[in-house]
Amino acid sequence: MSPTYDVKDKVIAITGGASGIGLATAQLLASQGAKVSIADVQAKGLQDVASQIQSAGGTVHSTIVDVREPSQVESWISETVSRFGKLDGAANLAGVIPKCINIERVEELNEEDWKFTVDVNLTGVMHCLRAQIPNASRGASIVNAASVAGLGGFPKNAAYTAAKWGVIGLTKTAAKESFLLNRRGTIDTPMHRESTRIRGKEPDYKIPIARKGKAEEVANLIAFLLCDASSYMTGTVQVIDGATQRELRRDQCK
Numbered sequence: 001m002s003p004t005y006d007v008k009d010k011v012i013a014i015t016g017g018a019s020g021i022g023l024a025t026a027q028l029l030a031s032q033g034a035k036v037s038i039a040d041v042q043a044k045g046l047q048d049v050a051s052q053i054q055s056a057g058g059t060v061h062s063t064i065v066d067v068r069e070p071s072q073v074e075s076w077i078s079e080t081v082s083r084f085g086k087l088d089g090a091a092n093l094a095g096v097i098p099k100c101i102n103i104e105r106v107e108e109l110n111e112e113d114w115k116f117t118v119d120v121n122l123t124g125v126m127h128c129l130r131a132q133i134p135n136a137s138r139g140a141s142i143v144n145a146a147s148v149a150g151l152g153g154f155p156k157n158a159a160y161t162a163a164k165w166g167v168i169g170l171t172k173t174a175a176k177e178s179f180l181l182n183r184r185g186t187i188d189t190p191m192h193r194e195s196t197r198i199r200g201k202e203p204d205y206k207i208p209i210a211r212k213g214k215a216e217e218v219a220n221l222i223a224f225l226l227c228d229a230s231s232y233m234t235g236t237v238q239v240i241d242g243a244t245q246r247e248l249r250r251d252q253c254k
């Protein structure tokens with residue numbers, strides 16, 4: 001049986017809602033009575049998720065939004081507030097991996113790929129926070145997706161790593177200004193599968209819990225961070241990675 005979260009009638013905005021962790025988060029929150037406003041660049045994926053939520057009796061509004069475009073993000077948040085009357089929280093989960101992942105060292109970085117990755121993964125989160133914070137109800141929570149890459153250095157993955165470090169810095173700063181939350185993890189989703197395809201292999205670190213995480217497991221953490229049960233947590237980095245970080249730290253000491 002799934003845990004329950006006190007999200008009934010809360011209005012939650014979610015980016016990356018068409019796939020992976022965003023999709024699982026939207027479905028979980030909607031199944032527990034939240035009104036979800038999902039945004040993504042994938043029109044078909046968004047439509048499919050919205051139909052699934054509606055057929056299950058949930059309340060959902062979907063909008064095609066490119067988080068790199070501030071005007072699109074601002075319109076989406078204004079429309080969410082006009083439609084549902086408030087904004088109780090957000091999960092900023094839209095993200096991409098660089099096209100040159102596992103290929104280029106720092107001295108070889110491709111300008112276009114760097115810009116694409118940083119624009120979506122870091123500047124996109126800034127656009128979301130800038131639109132969401134002034135519209136957020138008292139006591140609202142905002143969860144931003146960082147990564148294990150935001151806590152260490154990852155060879156041949158500089159743009160993603162730098163962007164995710166940036167997400168943590170941005171979130172910690174915003175938390176000191178407005179009380180927000182943060183999370184990160186390593187999970188089996190379309191992004192992870194694409195990254196493995198490009199690399200030609202799974203990451204070489206061991207996951208002490210000997211399996212990949214599921215999007216639904218991260219959705220549970222996000223739901224907890226968004227509900228009142230986590231009201232005394234703010235500006236924290238929540239680790240959900242099958243204990244991989246501990247393993248990485250041990251490796252780094254060798």
Ligand SMILES: NC(=O)c1ccc[n+]([C@@H]2O[C@H](COP(=O)([O-])OP(=O)(O)OC[C@H]3O[C@@H](n4cnc5c(N)ncnc54)[C@H](O)[C@@H]3O)[C@@H](O)[C@H]2O)c1
Nearest residue numbers: 016019020021041066067094095145147185186187189191
């Ligand atoms: N899966 C993992 O192992 C893992 C690990 C650490 C961090 N993360 C982070 O979690 C978040 C979700 O990842 P996921 O694994 O569910 O990936 P995913 O690829 O399944 O989903 C990402 C979604 O973001 C959307 N998106 C991409 N660019 C966008 C843009 N410009 N504007 C709006 N939407 C856009 C995509 O269309 C997609 O639906 C990402 O920020 C990712 O970096 C994932």
